[in-house]
């Protein structure tokens with residue numbers, strides 16, 4: 001069986017059906033999702049779409065990774081200086 005994956009920084013990240021992008025990244029050991037304008041790391045925090053800590057670019061659209069279901073072949077990129 002072929003694993004379901006999406007792309008993150010040139011890596012194929014595996015995920016299970018129904019898993020969010022943030023959960024899959026966390027399970028793959030990826031803790032830093034980018035940096036805000038203060039240089040602080042953005043990351044998986046609340047897990048419910050409330051804190052905006054996991055904002056990233058997903059298939060060209062800015063979204064909260066914790067409430068975005070992972071899909072095969074999607075392209076996920078870190079947000080840098082998202083408030084700038």
Ligand code: FES
Pocket residue numbers: 022043044045046047048049050051052053054055064065066067
């Ligand atoms: S971790 Fe808080 S909005 Fe995603």
